Amino acid sequence: MEFDVILQPENLALFWTGTLNSLALLLVSLVLGGLFSLPLAVARTSRHLWLRKPVWLFTYVLRGTPLLIQVYLIYYGLGQMEFIQARWDDSLLWRGFKEPFFCAALAFSLNTCAYTTELLAGSMRHVPPGEIEAARACGMSRWTCLRRVVMPSAMRRSLPGYSNEVIMMLHSTSLASAVPALLDITGAARSIYSEFYLPFEAFMSAGLIYLVLTLVMVLLFRQAEKHWLAHLRPRPSA
Numbered sequence: 321m322e323f324d325v326i327l328q329p330e331n332l333a334l335f336w337t338g339t340l341n342s343l344a345l346l347l348v349s350l351v352l353g354g355l356f357s358l359p360l361a362v363a364r365t366s367r368h369l370w371l372r373k374p375v376w377l378f379t380y381v382l383r384g385t386p387l388l389i390q391v392y393l394i395y396y397g398l399g400q401m402e403f404i405q406a407r408w409d410d411s412l413l414w415r416g417f418k419e420p421f422f423c424a425a426l427a428f429s430l431n432t433c434a435y436t437t438e439l440l441a442g443s444m445r446h447v448p449p450g451e452i453e454a455a456r457a458c459g460m461s462r463w464t465c466l467r468r469v470v471m472p473s474a475m476r477r478s479l480p481g482y483s484n485e486v487i488m489m490l491h492s493t494s495l496a497s498a499v500p501a502l503l504d505i506t507g508a509a510r511s512i513y514s515e516f517y518l519p520f521e522a523f524m525s526a527g528l529i530y531l532v533l534t535l536v537m538v539l540l541f542r543q544a545e546k547h548w549l550a551h552l553r554p555r556p557s558a
Contacts (some may be wrong), residue, residue, distance in 0.1 A: 325516050326525050338508030339529055341421075342493045347503065348425045349489060353432035360433065361440035361474075362466065375437065382434030390431060395423040395499050397520050420502040428496075432489050439481050443474035476548045483541035487534055494530075505529050 325331065360378070363371040382390070398404060409415070417420035447470050451557040455465040497507035509526035513519045 322518055323521050326521055331512055332507045334511060335428050338503050338505040342504040345425055345428060345493050345496055346490055349428035349432050350486060353436055356374055356433045357436035357440055360437040361444060363442050364437055364441040379434040379438050387431050387492055389500060391424060391427040391495055391498060392429045399423050420499045424496045424499050424502055435485050436551055440474055443478040444470055447473045479545050479548060486539055490533060532536040
């Protein structure tokens with residue numbers, strides 16, 4: 321074992337940069353995916369077929385295809401189309417496609433958006449009818465009830481499932497190394513392996529970083545569940 325190579329300042333800096341990029345990619349993907357999933361979850365539970373079916377198709381395709389394929393389709397597909405490349409310098413809308421981070425973040429955002437949409441939609445369907453009846457009895461309109469009762473209740477109840485999605489997205493950021501010029505944790509390990517021919521030490525170090533980040537997120541979500549789901553815990557009998 322030659323872990324002393326990993327502890328060299330330049331290699332530690334490489335892993336540090338990769339960790340920051342992975343966390344930035346995760347944060348951007350979760351924020352964008354979460355924001356877009358809210359209206360899509362409402363449409364997914366709509367009584368109107370013309371609203372519900374397109375969202376179902378979107379989530380079915382994104383959840384039914386590998387994330388790596390989606391990354392390739394955006395970076396090597398959309399990003400390399402002549403129509404888009406010709407407008408890189410003319411339009412801010414298309415300029416992002418020449419940036420590896422943008423392409424990876426777009427793929428991850430769409431993927432987590434699909435999973436989060438279905439997660440929220442399922443929680444919305446299982447909001448206790450009594451909560452909705454009480455809101456209607458207070459004179460709330462359908463949209464007010466959705467905004468003040470259904471969505472907050474569904475978001476709280478989906479926390480355990482969403483924590484799994486966040487952790488899976490953290491692990492999925494390792495696929496960002498498939499995009500050239502984008503250095504993540506796995507990409508840093510690959511660079512060290514290619515330079516020093518130490519695959520075990522390099523990828524073991526990357527695995528430990530992912531393990532520590534996962535532990536931190538599990539603890540954060542556990543505290544969040546204790547705070548927002550305290551009313552759902554069984555009370556001790558007298």
